[in-house]
Amino acid sequence: MTADDRTTGEKGLPAEHDARPVRVLVADDHPLWREALAQDLTEAGMEVVGTAADGAAAVRRTRATTPDVLLLDLNLPELDGAQVCAEVAGLPTRVLILSASGEERDVLAAMKAGASGYLVKSATSADIRDAVRATARGEATFTPGLAGLVLGEYRKLASQPATDERPIPELTDREVEVLRMVAMGLSSREIAEQLVISHRTVQNHVQNTLGKLQLHNRVELTRFALERGLN
């Protein structure tokens, strides 16, 4: 199996073309934020299936309602963002992390654990609405900061010795190019225009970089669990 096998299709294709409203679960420990977000999304025609104030509740309610998108604050009590992402990784729900800027290291951990996107809390309401819709469509939402971290992560992996037993995910030249452009603040549209490729192809490239990293993370975790179990 190669890392490339995993593409956008894994989590199904919910809510294309607004056939039904996008179903969202909002998890944030700040009541102010939580209510404001839920209200915004409802006004935008989405269906907020529930809210959660801590990580454990977020996991429970996501399992109970399997929304299209879990809008997740990174620093929740009880379970942090990465743990919540790992817990709901088996569900068709996609996770969009919403967090303060400057927390990208923790965001990277959550992304590796299965989240599909990240947006800073200072983004406008319109940005957040768009990102939730894009996440429901299966697109990855990246900030430049996160793209820089993902690039760095691949470079770190590449500097480790590879063995046959432990294949190390690599980026294609085109994926590196796209990630660098995201890190330099170009939008998907601008990237598509510059590279003369379609917006969809840009999205696929970004998605692939994330998918390979998540797969690698899962393989390493499984290996670690097996080794612990066998010893």
Next chain:
Amino acid sequence: MATAPIIARPVVVGAMTRGLAIFRPLALAYAVLMAWLERDQMRAPSAAVATYAVLGVWTLIASLRRTLDRPAVLIDLALAVGGIIATNVAFPRDVVVGGVMTLPSIWSATGVIGAGVLGGERWGLAAASLISVADIVGVVEVNQGTIHNIVLLILSGGLIGLSARLARESQGFFEASVRAEEAYAERERLSRAVHDGVLQTLTYINRRGRELGPGGAELAELAREQERSLRSLVTRGTALPSARTREDLAARLRSLQSDRVEVSMPAESVSMPGERCDELLAAVGAALDNALTHGGPQARVWVLLEDLGDDIEVTIRDNGVGMPPGRLAEARSDGRLGASQSIRGRLEDLGGSATWRSQPGKGCTVGLRAPKERTAVAVPAKSGASTRHTEGRT
């Protein structure tokens, strides 16, 4: 976090001081016993009795004082030398030359050990040499026993001194790291508190304010400014200080983050010699100023740091007005090369290179690449750059 006690004195030094307090009376008892066994050969037993009386009094005082300081060590050494000389009075010449033990015997080692503990291996060795010289002068004809004793003295003086010094130094490092860790933990705690409360609220005010129309927009802008500056305050310098000579380029670049500047970097720190860090930061700063000044008031700038193993690459891109083709040539013919020249110069001094790309209306991208460590080999210019015209902005 529990506060670790700051220990004023290395544990090893304290232990040796206590050990020495036990060693003194035991060594004296041994010396007296040895002298008693040799009493038949003595010429003047009163000299031996007087010597042991003096040593006994000092041993008692020293055990009561329970401190090891310079006067104590000097007295130890002086008494040992005096005792060695008194050996010549107590025993006739032929017995001394025949290899009888000196009156203080192993008691002589107290001063050597004390000097080592107090002053490190140098003082330990100096004290051992002093006792050795007294031994050699005392016995006149050096025999095998004397050499044996001298070797043992010098070894113990040197080794005990060395270990005491190392213990002191590691204690110093330990204390410094405890202090740094405490400062770090406190900062973390404050950051979390600020982060969970104030920042979230400011972000919320910013977001809501913008939706409330012109009056709210002003409020939002204020909240945003406060949020940014507070955030940069709590995220700055959270890494533990490492060696003074090396610095984390990533941490220093992160401090450039502002309203109009977004900085992206790998999760791991990028360690480089401090002065190379300074040079690179100056070059990045110049490129940043250039972009913010010439890019127009609406221009935003993105800085990307990449760790390529031996090299680092910093890319500075703005979405400003860019510049028309031929601008660099124009500037060069005018004899003013300004920022681009200073940036290129700095990078070349570092054994790296700088590239420019720009298009009217599409902003400008500056690529800086340099080896992390000082090497003689220059790095070739960045490959894979697009074939759009390469220009410098002045």
